[in-house]
Amino acid sequence: MLKLKFEKYHGLGNDFVIFDEKELEKNNIKDYSKLAEKVCHRRFGIGGDGILILKYVDEVPFMLYYNSDGSQAPMCGNGIRCFAYYLKNNSYVAEDKFTVKTIPGDMILDTYTDEKGTFFARVNMGKPVFNVKELINTDKDNFINEKITIDGEEIEISFIFMGTDHSMIFSDDLSKTDIEGTGKKIENFTELFPKKVNANFVEIKDRNNIKVTTWERGAGLTLACGTGATASAVLTAYLGKTDSKVNVEVPGGILVIEYPEHGKEAFMTGPSEKVAEGYYSYEGE
Numbered sequence: 001m002l003k004l005k006f007e008k009y010h011g012l013g014n015d016f017v018i019f020d021e022k023e024l025e026k027n028n029i030k031d032y033s034k035l036a037e038k039v040c041h042r043r044f045g046i047g048g049d050g051i052l053i054l055k056y057v058d059e060v061p062f063m064l065y066y067n068s069d070g071s072q073a074p075m076c077g078n079g080i081r082c083f084a085y086y087l088k089n090n091s092y093v094a095e096d097k098f099t100v101k102t103i104p105g106d107m108i109l110d111t112y113t114d115e116k117g118t119f120f121a122r123v124n125m126g127k128p129v130f131n132v133k134e135l136i137n138t139d140k141d142n143f144i145n146e147k148i149t150i151d152g153e154e155i156e157i158s159f160i161f162m163g164t165d166h167s168m169i170f171s172d173d174l175s176k177t178d179i180e181g182t183g184k185k186i187e188n189f190t191e192l193f194p195k196k197v198n199a200n201f202v203e204i205k206d207r208n209n210i211k212v213t214t215w216e217r218g219a220g221l222t223l224a225c226g227t228g229a230t231a232s233a234v235l236t237a238y239l240g241k242t243d244s245k246v247n248v249e250v251p252g253g254i255l256v257i258e259y260p261e262h263g264k265e266a267f268m269t270g271p272s273e274k275v276a277e278g279y280y281s282y283e284g285e
């Protein structure tokens, strides 16, 4: 049995097991999808919504992300705050402001500890992508409040790429919405979303507050989705329904999202916490 050094963190209940790629290479582990599935299992593993792997590109930390079902995603918003805390805790970065590389690009993070001792990061999430022609199966330039039919049910849906693939569905009352049932159908509606998709259910409270619950591609219902909260706040601001700075209430807490100007970068601020560290007993490949 292999013993793999890990640390576990969460961002508003979206939880991740973090490995250093050097540790995986040393143990000859190449199949990160299999590792993610095993580690994230809530009964037979450590449990998590995904795994984060630290590697270095041009001597800059690079975050790789895998969902709990083993699928790889380009970016994870709550994950990157956890990753930042992991880098700080292990003295891999000294400054409070630093860059983390990800598949969609470099993310700049401003980190701080609040008066209660909780670690926070404000992340420059990059520019949302509205032009979706290359990303999903549509001829339209952008895909905002479009009607689709899945299993006979008409759904009004929008799509924005915000580090990863996000669809948004408005709801008047999230407590009365079948998030799991509809979320699963949208996630797997591959005739429109060939790479599958995350489904964010969005309730607008007022100009500065929205509620979002996310059915995540590859992980199911989670307590928070950072890129999903950002995509949702970008959409409501773009539609003129909210101001450029909103509190996004997710089941695990609050994220603050800023989208100062359309077509420019969006920013996400939220906490992260360390849960555990140790050695994961792994059968290997």
Ligand SMILES: N[C@@H](CCC[C@H](N)C(=O)O)C(=O)O
Residues within 6 Å of the ligand: 014, 067, 072, 073, 074, 075, 076, 077, 078, 079, 164, 165, 198, 216, 217, 218, 219, 222, 224, 225, 226, 227, 228
């Ligand atoms: N939990 C994440 C998003 C993780 C990736 C997602 N499930 C996907 O497949 O795109 C977040 O906080 O952003």
